[in-house]
Each structure stands twice: as C-alpha cells, then as structure tokens.
Amino acid sequence: MNSKPTLHTALSPALLHLYDLNHAIVVIIDVLRATSTIATALHNGAKCVIPVDSVAKCIELGRQIDGITAGERDGMIAEGLEHGNSPFEYPRDFIYNRTLVLTTTNGTKLLHMALDRGAGQMITGSFPNLSAVCDYLVSQNQSVVLGCAAWKDRVNLEDMLFAGAVISRVKDHFSINCDASQIAETVYHDAKSDLFGFMQAKNASHYHRLMGYGLEKDIRYCLKPDVANVLPLYENGKLIVL
Amino acid sequence: MNSKPTLHTALSPALLHLYDLNHAIVVIIDVLRATSTIATALHNGAKCVIPVDSVAKCIELGRQIDGITAGERDGMIAEGLEHGNSPFEYPRDFIYNRTLVLTTTNGTKLLHMALDRGAGQMITGSFPNLSAVCDYLVSQNQSVVLGCAAWKDRVNLEDMLFAGAVISRVKDHFSINCDASQIAETVYHDAKSDLFGFMQAKNASHYHRLMGYGLEKDIRYCLKPDVANVLPLYENGKLIVL
Numbered sequence: 001m002n003s004k005p006t007l008h009t010a011l012s013p014a015l016l017h018l019y020d021l022n023h024a025i026v027v028i029i030d031v032l033r034a035t036s037t038i039a040t041a042l043h044n045g046a047k048c049v050i051p052v053d054s055v056a057k058c059i060e061l062g063r064q065i066d067g068i069t070a071g072e073r074d075g076m077i078a079e080g081l082e083h084g085n086s087p088f089e090y091p092r093d094f095i096y097n098r099t100l101v102l103t104t105t106n107g108t109k110l111l112h113m114a115l116d117r118g119a120g121q122m123i124t125g126s127f128p129n130l131s132a133v134c135d136y137l138v139s140q141n142q143s144v145v146l147g148c149a150a151w152k153d154r155v156n157l158e159d160m161l162f163a164g165a166v167i168s169r170v171k172d173h174f175s176i177n178c179d180a181s182q183i184a185e186t187v188y189h190d191a192k193s194d195l196f197g198f199m200q201a202k203n204a205s206h207y208h209r210l211m212g213y214g215l216e217k218d219i220r221y222c223l224k225p226d227v228a229n230v231l232p233l234y235e236n237g238k239l240i241v242l
Numbered sequence: 243m244n245s246k247p248t249l250h251t252a253l254s255p256a257l258l259h260l261y262d263l264n265h266a267i268v269v270i271i272d273v274l275r276a277t278s279t280i281a282t283a284l285h286n287g288a289k290c291v292i293p294v295d296s297v298a299k300c301i302e303l304g305r306q307i308d309g310i311t312a313g314e315r316d317g318m319i320a321e322g323l324e325h326g327n328s329p330f331e332y333p334r335d336f337i338y339n340r341t342l343v344l345t346t347t348n349g350t351k352l353l354h355m356a357l358d359r360g361a362g363q364m365i366t367g368s369f370p371n372l373s374a375v376c377d378y379l380v381s382q383n384q385s386v387v388l389g390c391a392a393w394k395d396r397v398n399l400e401d402m403l404f405a406g407a408v409i410s411r412v413k414d415h416f417s418i419n420c421d422a423s424q425i426a427e428t429v430y431h432d433a434k435s436d437l438f439g440f441m442q443a444k445n446a447s448h449y450h451r452l453m454g455y456g457l458e459k460d461i462r463y464c465l466k467p468d469v470a471n472v473l474p475l476y477e478n479g480k481l482i483v484l
Contacts, residue, residue, distance in 0.1 A: 011253065011397060012257060014256050014257055014260075015254060015256055015257070015395065015396070015397070018256075018394075018395055018396055151421075152260075153257065153260055154257070154260055154420075154421070154422070155253060155257070155421055155422040155425065156421045157421040157424060157425065160421075160425060177445070177447055177450075178396075178447070179393075179396070179397055179398045179399040179402075179444070179446055179447050179448075180396070180397040182399060182444040182445070182446065183397065183399065183402060183425065183429055186428075186429050186432055186444070187425055187428050187429060190428055190432065202421070202424040202428070203419070203424070204421055204424065205419055205420070205421050206421075208419075
C-alpha cells in the first residue's frame with residue numbers, strides 16, 4: 001500500500017516558507033472576499049480571472065486586454081479601478097465571457113508568493129466552491145498545502161475555518177502531521193452549525209471591518225457552501241475553470 | 243473610564259514582528275518543555291535561570307559562573323551540556339540556590355527575538371505557573387503579547403492551548419481584537435477538561451515526538467496548572483522570581 005500524501009495548513013503568508021510547495025497543490029484561501037468572488041465570477045461565465053499584485057498592473061492590463069478592472073485595498077475599491085471585491089458585482093449578465101483583472105490586499109498577494117516559491121499547482125478555495133476543491137484534492141493523490149491569505153499576515157478566523165472545512169472532508173485521504181491543521185479542524189467543528197453566528201460571537205476582525213462597511217450580505221454569501229461550485233485553476237497567469 | 247489595554251497572540255515567532263512589543267508585557271510560552279522547566283527550577287529555589295541562544299554560549303557561561311548547563315536540540319540533551327530540558331531534572335535538593343544556564347530549540351530563541359524587538363517586559367508562562375501569569379497580567383494594566391515558541395516556526399497545539407487558558411481567565415481585563423486569540427480560546431475551551439487526552443486525540447506533533455522519547459510523564463506534568471506557581475521575570479539577562 002502506498003503511503004498517503006501529506007496535508008499542511010499555512011495559517012499566514014508569513015508561514016508559507018515553512019512548507020515545500022514544489023510538488024504540492026497549493027489552495028489559495030481568501031474567504032472574505034477574493035477567492036469567493038473568483039469562484040463566483042467563473043461560475044457566472046467569466047472567461048478567466050487574472051490576479052495581479054498591484055493596482056497599477058491592474059489598470060494597465062485591463063486597458064490592454066479590454067478586461068474589467070477590479071480590486072480593493074483595505075476592504076474598499078482601489079482608486080483607479082472600476083469594480084470592487086464583492087461577489088454580487090459579478091452576475092452572469094455582466095461577467096459572462098469577460099475577463100476580470102483582480103487585485104486584492106491579501107489573496108492575490110499570497111497567490112504570487114506561492115508562485116514565486118515554485119508551487120506545483122495552484123487552485124483557489126472558498127466556501128462557495130468547497131465541494132469542487134475537496135473533490136479535486138481527493139482525486140489528485142498529491143500533497144496539499146492549504147494557504148490562508150490572512151489579513152496583512154495576521155491569522156484570521158474565516159480562512160482558518162475554510163481550511164478546517166476542507167480537512168474535515170478530505171482527512172481520510174491524507175497523512176496530517178500538522179498542528180495548524182488540527183487546530184483548524186477543531187475550530188471548524190465548533191463553528192460549522194452556524195458559521196456566520198460563530199464569526200459574530202468571536203467578533204472576527206475582518207467580519208467586524210466588513211460589517212462596518214455595511215457588507216453583511218457579502219459575509220453571509222461568502223460563508224455559504226457550494227453556491228458557485230467550480231474549480232479555479234491557475235495556468236499561465238490566469239485562473240480558469242478546470 | 244480608561245480604555246482597556248490590548249491583548250494579542252503571536253502563534254509563531256515568525257509572526258512576532260506583527261505586534262508592537264515596546265510597551266507590552268511579552269509572555270514567552272514554550273509549554274513542552276522550556277518554560278515549564280523554568281517555572282519548576284525557580285519554584286524549587288534556583289537562584290536564577292539564564293536563557294542563552296546557543297550551546298556554545300551555554301557551555302562558556304556555565305564554566306564562568308559555575309552554573310548548571312542545560313538544554314536540548316530537537317528534544318534531546320545537546321552535546322556538551324550536563325542536563326536536559328525535563329522539569330524532573332530540577333528537584334529542590336539539586337537546584338536550590340544554583341544558577342541554571344539554559345538553551346532550547348524554540349523557547350530561549352523566542353525570548354531573545356522578543357528582546358531584540360524591544361519588548362517592554364518579558365515573563366515566561368506555562369501551565370505549571372498559569373495563575374501567577376494571569377494574576378500578574380491583570381495587575382499591570384499594560385498591553386500584552388502572548389508569544390508562542392512553536393516548533394521551528396510551525397504553530398503548535400500546546401503553546402496555543404496555554405495562550406487560550408490565559409485568555410479565558412484574563413479576557414475581561416483586555417480589549418481583544420485578535421483572531422489568533424479567539425482561536426486559541428476556542429481550542430482551549432474544547433480541550434480544557436482533559437488537556438492530555440486532547441493532545442493525544444489530535445496527535446499533536448510535539449506530543450508525538452516526546453512520547454517517542456518515552457516522556458509521557460513530562461508531558462502530563464507540563465499540562466498541569468499551578469504546580470510550580472511562580473512568576474519568572476526577565477531582568478538584566480536573567481529570569482528571576484518576581
């Protein structure tokens with residue numbers, strides 16, 4: 001019998017260097033809201049999503065390819081961009097067959113960091129595409145690193161909860177010798193019956209920030225499993241549906 | 243009414259730079275086993291514990307001041323040192339009125355890192371001196387950073403559990419806008435009725451490592467609250483009892 005592939009969780013981009021990404025599938029997790037929005041845009045028929053790591057690049061590339069420029073800094077639409085980071089900005093009648101050029105505070109940065117570190121494969125994960133992510137990980141028989149985008153390197157609750165949700169579903173297929181993964185699954189187990197209520201009860205810092213912007217609807221959507229159940233795969237600079 | 247001081251938890255030394263240590267009390271946490279052993283040695287009458295960051299310095303200083311040299315690397319007594327990192331090596335009839343010069347894989351390194359980052363005050367925390375730590379933090383009305391030593395920068399379960407234990411006791415006295423702290427308290431809440439059983443059930447990585455060395459007795463001791471209830475305070479290069 002072959003040994004199972006390993007699974008690790010990096011709770012912050014500042015911990016990503018501790019894990020060997022070269023032969024791994026890296027799952028980029030930025031629940032509020034980058035990776036939820038990526039899944040949603042692709043589910044609604046976007047041609048692709050191009051993650052870029054600066055506002056300047058976003059503007060330049062958007063002009064070159066006639067893409068929709070979008071992104072936030074500190075939770076608000078970045079100056080010079082057309083759209084924000086809310087999944088509700090990308091319904092089918094708007095995004096279908098268009099290209100979204102996206103930059104965010106944490107999620108797209110983590111993706112580029114993982115790329116620089118030689119990640120074997122990259123996909124993006126969020127509650128809206130939870131099952132697609134889990135099914136893919138189980139099917140590949142490869143090592144996995146769950147990469148939480150966090151908030152400016154500080155560990156956050158929602159990305160850890162998603163890591164825990166994945167682990168609770170796929171753990172029988174992996175060898176997990178990773179306390180961060182055990183912690184994530186433990187917290188998810190406590191939270192799963194009411195993720196929104198848990199975020200509220202714990203006064204999660206980014207929950208609090210977004211509620212302050214009047215974005216309760218976004219938060220509730222971003223915690224809903226399988227409402228945009230596609231698998232965004234990074235290939236040649238683009239996220240496309242596998 | 244004055245606003246409450248803040249409390250943050252750094253789950254790994256690689257996340258310590260995210261927090262302002264200058265006006266904070268930093269609690270150095272290395273449950274298995276450095277800070278448990280420090281509390282025990284001081285509780286049993288050691289004159290002081292001098293944490294050093296290399297085996298070479300440990301040997302040199304031990305010779306200069308006729309101290310007991312002790313420490314481990316990767317969980318084993320380091321070559322050239324007299325003693326290891328087990329609290330059971332430091333009973334009163336051995337350690338009373340002696341100076342312990344100690345170097346460990348993670349705990350003493352974190353302490354020196356916090357020192358380099360200008361920590362206002364440093365104390366060490368472990369279950370054996372849980373109440374002393376909590377009472378001190380509540381009495382000082384200063385910001386707190388709970389610094390987990392982790393394992394070679396990877397987040398570990400036992401240090402987070404101790405952070406959670408402290409938070410559960412002192413939270414009313416602090417303003418806590420820190421997801422890592424919320425996570426620590428959540429996991430502690432799940433674990434507190436049987437900390438050893440929890441570590442076992444989650445197959446915590448360092449638990450597993452120490453069990454492999456036959457150190458179950460050490461683990462059980464290091465998870466026991468208030469059995470060496472002193473407050474080790476770092477002053478002029480030494481840990482002394484306050």
